[in-house]
Amino acid sequence: MGTPLGDFVRAKRDSIQPGSFGLPDRGRRRSPGLRRSDLAARAGISVEYLSRIEQGRDRNPSPAVVNALADALSLDAAERDHLRYLVKITGGACAGPRRPAPPSRDVRPTMLETLRLLEPAVAFVTNRLGDVLAYTSGFELVMRGSGLLETPAPNLTRYVFTDPRARTFFADWHQVADEQAFDLWLGPSAETSEWFKNELAPLAGQEFTQRLGRHLPPPQVPLRLNHPTAHELRWQRERLELPRTDAQQLLILLPADEPTMRAMERLRRRPGGALRAIG
Known part of the structure; x- marks a missing residue:
């Protein structure tokens, strides 16, 4: 089962054309975008570890890994903020069946x-x-x-x-x-x-x-x-x-x-x- 963090990394990787990173086009493949091996190399992590993150088997990557992924994906400021938010909710507990307190509807x-x-x-x-x-x-x-x-x-x-x-x-x-x-x-x-x-x-x-x-x-x-x-x-x-x-x-x-x-x-x-x- 995937996680918000893994889904984001995979979606962003799929949206990147290898040529935009100066990487060669290796011909037809099943999935669009950047290869997992290319992203792993850019981030300085193993392909197996990147697979665990994308597939939701690793929910708590270190800040260093998160920053390396952000750099490797060339995320802008808004995307980096979103990535950090996804790391937080992926590593935390999910909401239970009870409804949480609703946000205030009062306007100052x-x-x-x-x-x-x-x-x-x-x-x-x-x-x-x-x-x-x-x-x-x-x-x-x-x-x-x-x-x-x-x-x-x-x-x-x-x-x-x-x-x-x-x-x-x-x-x-x-x-x-x-x-x-x-x-x-x-x-x-x-x-x-x-x-x-x-x-x-x-x-x-x-x-x-x-x-x-x-x-x-x-x-x-x-x-x-x-x-x-x-x-x-x-x-x-x-x-x-x-x-x-x-x-x-x-x-x-x-x-x-x-x-x-x-x-x-x-x-x-x-x-x-x-x-x-x-x-």
């Missing part, structure tokens, strides 16, 4: 005031599980008719994988699905994320579970939404991580083109809502 008053100052921008506060905790009236305008905000405790991850309307609303549904699944590895706590994944998996099926083993951060691309009345909207996204004790983040959607700016101006002329925090 100062962050609510920040949202008010951002009006009429499209912005919302969420956590890595996908809970939508507070949002501006601009966000409500953009999401109106999508179905996301129709529940008392909206959750973007659950919506993406279980609501059929999401596949129409998100023009690049597969990209958004990859992003939401990857975010679960960075959840408020390893125990909470594991519980959430186990709860969602039976409802979301293979579209969800197959993404959990990829581990590679999705590329950052503009977000395209098929709005029910404003047609396609294109957004650039900015993310602000709040203090670790909050386990929350502020996301701001910025129009990526002139048609989106004009569409938002038309939407704002209609009767709108107000800033909302979801307790």
